[in-house]
Amino acid sequence: MLIKKILLVKIPMILNIVILLVIFIFIWGWFSSSLIMKVPKLALEINPASFNLNSENVKFLTSDDIKISGWFIRSKEKSEKTIIVCHGWGANKADIFPSTLFLLKKGFNLLYFDFRNHGESGGSVSSIGKLESLDLTAAVEYLKKEKPEFSQKIGVYGISMGASVAILTAAQDERISALVVDSPFSSFNYIVVRYAKLFYKIPKYPLTPITFLFTKMRLGFNPDDFSAVRYVKKISPRPVFFIHGANDERIPVDEGRKLYALAGEPKEFWEVSGADHMEAHSKNPQEYEKKVSEFFRKYL
Numbered sequence: 001m002l003i004k005k006i007l008l009v010k011i012p013m014i015l016n017i018v019i020l021l022v023i024f025i026f027i028w029g030w031f032s033s034s035l036i037m038k039v040p041k042l043a044l045e046i047n048p049a050s051f052n053l054n055s056e057n058v059k060f061l062t063s064d065d066i067k068i069s070g071w072f073i074r075s076k077e078k079s080e081k082t083i084i085v086c087h088g089w090g091a092n093k094a095d096i097f098p099s100t101l102f103l104l105k106k107g108f109n110l111l112y113f114d115f116r117n118h119g120e121s122g123g124s125v126s127s128i129g130k131l132e133s134l135d136l137t138a139a140v141e142y143l144k145k146e147k148p149e150f151s152q153k154i155g156v157y158g159i160s161m162g163a164s165v166a167i168l169t170a171a172q173d174e175r176i177s178a179l180v181v182d183s184p185f186s187s188f189n190y191i192v193v194r195y196a197k198l199f200y201k202i203p204k205y206p207l208t209p210i211t212f213l214f215t216k217m218r219l220g221f222n223p224d225d226f227s228a229v230r231y232v233k234k235i236s237p238r239p240v241f242f243i244h245g246a247n248d249e250r251i252p253v254d255e256g257r258k259l260y261a262l263a264g265e266p267k268e269f270w271e272v273s274g275a276d277h278m279e280a281h282s283k284n285p286q287e288y289e290k291k292v293s294e295f296f297r298k299y300l
Contacts, residue, residue, distance in 0.1 A: 236264025
């Protein structure tokens with residue numbers, strides 16, 4: 001009788017705990033995966049006209065029918081070389097515009113675009129890798145079909161998420177001839193764990209595995225399978241120039257070193273002293289512009 005009484009008390013208690021745990025897991029999984037997948041769109045604060053530049057507003061569709069918005073800017077001297085510029089997570093094409101205009105002055109055409117779920121582009125879901133790679137592939141396709149005389153050679157410049165997406169895409173698209181990647185991260189899982197700890201003080205266990213599970217379920221694929229670290233070695237013999245701030249708090253320089261070590265030749269690595277995340281250009285603009293433009297001139 002005593003055991004029966006204990007069970008009558010304990011079983012409902014255990015069931016309540018299990019129910020509460022399931023509810024918590026669902027709420028946390030949905031909320032945390034939404035932080036990754038649903039990026040608040042920020043308004044563009046500047047455009048080429050802000051710099052008295054003539055540009056063409058372009059739009060193109062990805063293979064999964066997402067409308068991508070961009071700017072195409074021709075070099076003053078006709079060039080058959082175009083560099084596609086890829087921004088970071090939560091940013092847009094306007095954010096990266098001022099720091100990359102030097103490439104226009106060096107004789108390259110430029111194509112800026114907003115990744116899906118960013119800026120003026122369509123889409124409502126981000127994956128920090130695979131889906132964004134479809135956007136970059138669509139940009140290459142657009143140049144080859146609509147601007148063939150300006151895109152005999154295509155280079156890609158990417159920063160932060162844009163850098164990692166550039167690596168993933170170039171590994172699968174040989175139409176990309178050369179890459180400059182500033183502040184790339186090695187994998188989806190790494191960057192989620194890193195940002196959870198850095199910005200929310202959340203340890204890797206037990207919560208981030210729930211985030212991974214829900215993100216995978218909602219996307220329909222495992223985003224970590226499309227990480228730069230799994231693809232970077234496939235880019236060779238095309239060249240990659242890795243740039244990383246020595247004091248990068250968000251994506252430590254070891255991430256850049258790891259990717260550089262895995263990449264095949266030809267490759268270059270520049271660690272910028274005193275630079276935090278995406279600060280390499282602002283810390284040393286003259287040397288930055290010289291190194292990047294010389295790299296593209298050499299390989300495009």
